[in-house]
Amino acid sequence: MIGNVIGRLLQVLPTLFGVLVLVFAMTHVLPGDPARLIAGPEATDAEVAGLRADLGLDQPVGAQFITYLSNLSRGEMGRSLHSNRPVVDELAARLPRTLILTGLALAIMISLGLAAGIISAIKPDSLRDHLLTGLSLTGISVPLFWLGLMLVLVFSYHLRWLPTGGTSSLRGYILPAVTLGLGAAAMLARLMRSSLLDIIHQDYIRTARAKGAREAVVIGRHALRNALIPAVTLIGLEAGILLGGAVIVETIFSINGIGRYLVQSIQYRDYPATQGAVLVIAVIFITVNLLTDLSYGLLDPRQRRGAA
Amino acid sequence: MKHNDQRSLMKALFATSVIALTPISAMAEGDLTVGLSAIATRLDAQQLVTGSADAIASSLIYDTLVIRDAKGAFRPGVAETWEVAPDGKSLRFTIRDGATFHDGTPITAAAVKALFDSTLDPANNSLGSGAYKPYVDGVALAGDRTVVFTLKYPYAAALALFAIPSGGIQSPGSLGAQKLNEAKAVVGSGPYRVADWVPGDSLTLEANPDYWGAKPAFDHIILREIPENESRLLALETGEVGVINNVPATSLPTLQDTPGVQVQTFPSTRIQYLGFNTKIPLLSDKRVRQALNYAIDRDAVVNTILAGVANPATSFVSSNAWGHADVGTYPYDPDKARALLQEAGVAAGSKLELAVPEAYLPGGRQIGELLQANFNAIGLDTTINRYEWSTFQGVMEAHKGYEAYLLGWASVTGDADRSLTPFSALGITVNFANYDNPQVFDWVKEAAGQTDPALRKAIYRKVQEQLKEDAPWAPLAEIRYAIGTAAGLSGVFVDHNGVLVLRDAIQAAP
Numbered sequence: 122m123i124g125n126v127i128g129r130l131l132q133v134l135p136t137l138f139g140v141l142v143l144v145f146a147m148t149h150v151l152p153g154d155p156a157r158l159i160a161g162p163e164a165t166d167a168e169v170a171g172l173r174a175d176l177g178l179d180q181p182v183g184a185q186f187i188t189y190l191s192n193l194s195r196g197e198m199g200r201s202l203h204s205n206r207p208v209v210d211e212l213a214a215r216l217p218r219t220l221i222l223t224g225l226a227l228a229i230m231i232s233l234g235l236a237a238g239i240i241s242a243i244k245p246d247s248l249r250d251h252l253l254t255g256l257s258l259t260g261i262s263v264p265l266f267w268l269g270l271m272l273v274l275v276f277s278y279h280l281r282w283l284p285t286g287g288t289s290s291l292r293g294y295i296l297p298a299v300t301l302g303l304g305a306a307a308m309l310a311r312l313m314r315s316s317l318l319d320i321i322h323q324d325y326i327r328t329a330r331a332k333g334a335r336e337a338v339v340i341g342r343h344a345l346r347n348a349l350i351p352a353v354t355l356i357g358l359e360a361g362i363l364l365g366g367a368v369i370v371e372t373i374f375s376i377n378g379i380g381r382y383l384v385q386s387i388q389y390r391d392y393p394a395t396q397g398a399v400l401v402i403a404v405i406f407i408t409v410n411l412l413t414d415l416s417y418g419l420l421d422p423r424q425r426r427g428a429a
Numbered sequence: 430m431k432h433n434d435q436r437s438l439m440k441a442l443f444a445t446s447v448i449a450l451t452p453i454s455a456m457a458e459g460d461l462t463v464g465l466s467a468i469a470t471r472l473d474a475q476q477l478v479t480g481s482a483d484a485i486a487s488s489l490i491y492d493t494l495v496i497r498d499a500k501g502a503f504r505p506g507v508a509e510t511w512e513v514a515p516d517g518k519s520l521r522f523t524i525r526d527g528a529t530f531h532d533g534t535p536i537t538a539a540a541v542k543a544l545f546d547s548t549l550d551p552a553n554n555s556l557g558s559g560a561y562k563p564y565v566d567g568v569a570l571a572g573d574r575t576v577v578f579t580l581k582y583p584y585a586a587a588l589a590l591f592a593i594p595s596g597g598i599q600s601p602g603s604l605g606a607q608k609l610n611e612a613k614a615v616v617g618s619g620p621y622r623v624a625d626w627v628p629g630d631s632l633t634l635e636a637n638p639d640y641w642g643a644k645p646a647f648d649h650i651i652l653r654e655i656p657e658n659e660s661r662l663l664a665l666e667t668g669e670v671g672v673i674n675n676v677p678a679t680s681l682p683t684l685q686d687t688p689g690v691q692v693q694t695f696p697s698t699r700i701q702y703l704g705f706n707t708k709i710p711l712l713s714d715k716r717v718r719q720a721l722n723y724a725i726d727r728d729a730v731v732n733t734i735l736a737g738v739a740n741p742a743t744s745f746v747s748s749n750a751w752g753h754a755d756v757g758t759y760p761y762d763p764d765k766a767r768a769l770l771q772e773a774g775v776a777a778g779s780k781l782e783l784a785v786p787e788a789y790l791p792g793g794r795q796i797g798e799l800l801q802a803n804f805n806a807i808g809l810d811t812t813i814n815r816y817e818w819s820t821f822q823g824v825m826e827a828h829k830g831y832e833a834y835l836l837g838w839a840s841v842t843g844d845a846d847r848s849l850t851p852f853s854a855l856g857i858t859v860n861f862a863n864y865d866n867p868q869v870f871d872w873v874k875e876a877a878g879q880t881d882p883a884l885r886k887a888i889y890r891k892v893q894e895q896l897k898e899d900a901p902w903a904p905l906a907e908i909r910y911a912i913g914t915a916a917g918l919s920g921v922f923v924d925h926n927g928v929l930v931l932r933d934a935i936q937a938a939p
Binding site for chain 1: 476481554555556558559560562563611627628629653654655657659663664666669817818819823824826836837838851857859
């Protein structure tokens with residue numbers, strides 16, 4: 122088990138280096154001059170040239186990459202071209218907002234998704250199964266952008282219960298987290314339902330029932346544990362997808378998180394900021410995947426043995 | 430002790446849950462919250478971008494030597510009086526007595542000189558220096574309260590340079606720290622000072638109690654970034670904010686019908702235009718460019734697509750810029766356009782590519798599609814190349830590889846000089862049309878140095894007539910900026926550069 126963890130951690134380093142090279146290359150290949158974009162369309166050539174020199178953009182790309190790597194090895198990500206502030210500070214201010222948002226969305230996904238999936242599977246083809254299946258199909262089909270604006274319209278504009286956006290208090294996160302979490306919950310409910318149904322028809326469940334075990338024990342102890350394995354895979358994948366969805370949700374709800382920062386940085390061709398944001402997202406993504414893989418072992422002893 | 434800790438924790442939890450359940454409320458009494466499509470990223474006046482989100486904040490934090498009002502007229506700022514030398518080669522400002530920086534130190538002529546010396550110092554790479562370097566030769570003191578700017582040549586629009594955001598008066602002692610862009614380093618001179626800054630999220634400004642002018646009307650002005658148009662509109666309608674900027678044309682009718690909200694639009698020096706790359710074979714013929722001009726249904730652009738946020742353009746220089754001449758645009762006449770194309774020997778079905786930075790321009794997508802339909806109607810085969818703004822800038826920067834393009838331009842000084850000079854040489858800044866008429870370029874240079882206003886205007890008229898004839902750029906519309914404000918709020922306006930000016934905002938008593 123521990124060897125497995127160490128092995129996985131070692132694989133992370135080349136992955137991160139690959140991410141760095143790729144992002145650096147991609148940002149520099151994109152057309153668009155950061156100095157021109159920052160100085161604004163009404164700036165004259167003299168204004169842009171001054172800024173370009175100030176930002177160190179007159180250096181060759183290779184030299185810029187080496188400078189970047191050596192800074193990074195000392196834990197420095199450079200200064201944002203756009204704001205002239207340290208990228209580390211910019212990211213540190215924004216990361217908690219994105220983590221709270223995706224964390225809450227993940228919680229909504231897991232609680233609603235598992236509950237709906239289990240309720241559906243226990244009594245397939247019942248009225249509540251059809252109702253939940255219909256709801257989850259709707260949840261999967263509704264675009265994030267539309268859902269977010271509708272929630273604002275109802276809960277902020279008509280009912281005036283929650284703010285339209287901003288993060289000055291925790292309640293600012295409620296609507297965005299629901300927007301982000303609902304679609305994922307719907308997906309999880311669909312998966313949970315079918316996975317649990319498959320298992321309920323297997324021999325060992327029939328045996329457990331024949332032994333006279335109560336239904337709650339049959340589902341809770343025997344069926345659920347196996348049905349959870351595909352669900353955990355989905356949750357792990359979704360955690361990454363939620364980070365992507367956070368970009369849209371952060372824009373609708375004016376949450377200044379990592380997602381929106383990344384989009385703005387790309388728009389300004391703010392190389393250090395883009396690289397920093399992608400690096401942070403990559404680290405989160407890799408960590409979540411690692412945790413997902415390790416959690417299989419907890420759910421399924423066969424995987425533990427296989428790995429040891 | 431431990432028990433106390435637990436109690437205070439419980440109290441905090443209770444307070445949080447109460448806050449979570451109380452309905453959302455409008456702004457605090459005496460405060461003004463403003464929802465902006467983008468918020469300042471730089472607070473250092475020497476490093477900010479004119480006409481950008483930075484300028485909205487800086488116009489509150491900094492006074493300039495002279496300040497422009499809603500009509501563009503100059504009024505005293507840090508300078509109490511000013512005088513332009515008869516030969517147009519120098520400007521003399523008398524600094525107000527009793528004005529102080531936000532740290533309490535007096536604003537002196539010496540401080541102003543030190544500030545502009547630093548701006549002009551090449552070693553500082555000040556972004557704002559680009560506005561001054563072409564014109565300003567040096568800064569000198571003349572007595573305790575007077576500072577004199579000598580110019581490289583007579584420049585008629587020079588006074589405007591001292592009213593733009595880059596000319597914000599900040600304490601010269603703070604400059605080194607300012608460049609690092611830390612909120613606490615900002616030592617300004619305006620009616621509001623920085624209280625709290627959450628970069629990318631909000632900027633809280635508080636009234637400067639020592640301000641020399643009228644006492645600021647609000648205790649705090651809080652600038653909040655709300656990038657999504659619909660969210661910004663909803664924040665105004667729910668009373669979470671008192672002002673929003675950049676109301677899109679499509680939302681104007683709805684907002685106008687919303688009770689408790691007022692909508693205002695303001696003229697700007699911004700022209701939206703269609704440019705033609707005169708170096709590609711099809712568009713190198715003046716008759717083809719004129720034909721395309723005749724083919725454009727400008728009425729649909731101004732009165733349908735941009736309804737409420739545009740006026741018809743009557744020249745490449747905006748009617749809100751000094752030096753504008755009403756030379757008129759080409760009327761909508763597809764028959765004439767077809768005849769001109771035939772005369773120029775353009776075969777039916779000739780291909781034309783139209784580059785459009787869609788999201789950047791008001792109505793960009795729809796105008797692109799209208800132009801495509803207009804040009805196809807006279808027998809061309811038009812393709813639209815849609816670009817994201819940053820990519821578009823990259824494509825254009827090379828000054829080649831594109832054909833027709835949609836773009837806008839504003840004169841940040843409010844003078845025809847700034848509408849024309851950046852276009853008046855090959856290969857520079859925004860002459861993406863690669864327009865090349867040395868006669869016009871000479872006239873533009875001559876006008877910049879001409880100090881007799883009447884003569885200067887006459888030269889600009891010649892230039893604008895020639896531009897209409899040569900048709901490298903087809904002006905489509907003059908852009909108006911739309912804002913929404915809570916009822917009872919007045920004194921808020923958008924200046925000719927599109928910058929929301931909040932310093933004179935006043936809330937009427939209910």
